[in-house]
Amino acid sequence: MGSSQSALNFGAGPAKLPREVLQEVQGELLSYQNSGMSLMEMSHRSKEYAAINKSTQDTIRELLNVPDNYKIILIQGGGMGGFAAVAMNFLNRTGTADYAVTGTWSGKAAKEAEKYGTVNLVFPKADKPGSIPDQSTWTLNPNASYFYYCDNETVDGVEFPYIPETNGVPLVVDMSSNIMTRKFDVSKFGCIFGGAQKNIGPAGAVVVIVREDLLGNPMKICPSVFNFTQVAKENSVLNTPATFSVYVTEKVLRWIKLNGGVENMEKQSALKSGFLYDTIKNSNNFYSCPIDENCRSRINIPFRVGGPQGNEDLEAKFLEEAEKRFMYQLKGHRSVGGIRASLYNATTYDDVKLLVKFMKEFQELHQS
Structure with a gap:
C-alpha cells in the first residue's frame, strides 16, 4: 500500500474524516491542551470535556439552525440503538407508529419497533429497494405516535428528495448518512437522529435532536441510557459518554463551519x-x-x-x-x-x- 496520503477512501462508514481534523487530533493525542493527559484519559465531568460537550451541541444548533424548543443530546448505541430508543421514547403516545420502508435500514428499524408496539407500513415493502412510492398511495394512520423514515439508505442508495407530509403526526427521521450534507427545516420534525460515523465524526456517538414536547413519556422498559428525557436532563453526561468520539465530532463540526x-x-x-x-x-x-x-x-x-x-x-x-x-x-x-x-x-x-x-x-x- 502507498502512503496514507494517497489513499482514496470511498467507504460507507466508518468513513473518511477530514485530514486536517485527524492531524489536529494527532497533535493533541498525548497531551490535550498541554495537560499532560490525553482527552481519552480525562473524566467526562472535567471542565475540558464539559467545554467539548457544550461546543458540540452549540455547533450543531448553529449549523442546522435548530430552534430553541429542541434538545440536542448525544447518546451511544449507533443507528440500531437509535431504532429501539425511538420506539421506547415515543410509542407510548398511542402504541402504534407509521413506518416507510425504503431499504435496509428503515426495514431494520421497523422490525425493531415491532418489539414495542404496532407498526403500520405505509406502503408494502418492495421486493427490491430502489424506489419511493408516490405519497398519494401511502396509507397513513392519523393516530400514529409518529411517522418514521430513513432519509438516506446507505446500503441501497435511496434518498428522499422531499420531507414527507404527515398531517400533524410527529416526523421521526434517521439521518445517519446524510446529516450535514444539505439544509433542511428542523422545525418540521419531532426527532432527528444519526450516528456520527459518516459525515460528522468517528463511530461511537449518536446525535439526537428532539422536540421538547415529545419528551417526558418513555416506556417503563426504556433503559436509562436510551431515555431521551433523562439524557437531556443530565446534559448528555448521564453516564460516561463516548468522550473521544464526541471530541473528534466537535472538531469535524467546526471544520464544516470553517468550510x-x-x-x-x-x-x-x-x-x-x-x-x-x-x-x-x-x-x-x-x-x-x-x-x-x-x-x-x-x-x-x-x-x-x-x-x-x-x-x-x-x-x-x-x-x-x-x-x-x-x-x-x-x-x-x-x-x-x-x-x-x-x-x-x-x-x-x-x-x-x-x-x-x-x-x-x-x-x-x-x-x-
Missing part, C-alpha cells in the same frame, strides 16, 4: 454526485445505477459494472484494479453486491475526479 457550513457541503455534494452519475449515464450501459432517478442518493451511489445486471467477474476486476490505485472500500454491501461509492463531506471533488478517470480507463479496456 462554508451546510450550505457549501450541499453544493459540494451536488457537484460530486452529479459528476459520478453523469459518468454512469454516459457509459453506454457499461456502468448502470439500479435506483429510480427521482430518489437517487447524493451520498451513497451503488452501480453495476458490465451491464444492468452486472458482471461479477468484471466487478471483482474493477475492485482489484481500484485498489492498485489506492481506492478503497468500493465494494457494494454484501446484501446488494456490485460497487458502491460513498461521497461523504470529507470526500473531495478531486477524489471523485480520480475515481471517474479510473472508471473511464477501465471501461476502455474492458468494454466488449
Whole structure:
C-alpha cells in the first residue's frame, strides 16, 4: 500500500474524516491542551470535556439552525440503538407508529419497533429497494405516535428528495448518512437522529435532536441510557459518554463551519454526485445505477459494472484494479453486491475526479 496520503477512501462508514481534523487530533493525542493527559484519559465531568460537550451541541444548533424548543443530546448505541430508543421514547403516545420502508435500514428499524408496539407500513415493502412510492398511495394512520423514515439508505442508495407530509403526526427521521450534507427545516420534525460515523465524526456517538414536547413519556422498559428525557436532563453526561468520539465530532463540526457550513457541503455534494452519475449515464450501459432517478442518493451511489445486471467477474476486476490505485472500500454491501461509492463531506471533488478517470480507463479496456 502507498502512503496514507494517497489513499482514496470511498467507504460507507466508518468513513473518511477530514485530514486536517485527524492531524489536529494527532497533535493533541498525548497531551490535550498541554495537560499532560490525553482527552481519552480525562473524566467526562472535567471542565475540558464539559467545554467539548457544550461546543458540540452549540455547533450543531448553529449549523442546522435548530430552534430553541429542541434538545440536542448525544447518546451511544449507533443507528440500531437509535431504532429501539425511538420506539421506547415515543410509542407510548398511542402504541402504534407509521413506518416507510425504503431499504435496509428503515426495514431494520421497523422490525425493531415491532418489539414495542404496532407498526403500520405505509406502503408494502418492495421486493427490491430502489424506489419511493408516490405519497398519494401511502396509507397513513392519523393516530400514529409518529411517522418514521430513513432519509438516506446507505446500503441501497435511496434518498428522499422531499420531507414527507404527515398531517400533524410527529416526523421521526434517521439521518445517519446524510446529516450535514444539505439544509433542511428542523422545525418540521419531532426527532432527528444519526450516528456520527459518516459525515460528522468517528463511530461511537449518536446525535439526537428532539422536540421538547415529545419528551417526558418513555416506556417503563426504556433503559436509562436510551431515555431521551433523562439524557437531556443530565446534559448528555448521564453516564460516561463516548468522550473521544464526541471530541473528534466537535472538531469535524467546526471544520464544516470553517468550510462554508451546510450550505457549501450541499453544493459540494451536488457537484460530486452529479459528476459520478453523469459518468454512469454516459457509459453506454457499461456502468448502470439500479435506483429510480427521482430518489437517487447524493451520498451513497451503488452501480453495476458490465451491464444492468452486472458482471461479477468484471466487478471483482474493477475492485482489484481500484485498489492498485489506492481506492478503497468500493465494494457494494454484501446484501446488494456490485460497487458502491460513498461521497461523504470529507470526500473531495478531486477524489471523485480520480475515481471517474479510473472508471473511464477501465471501461476502455474492458468494454466488449
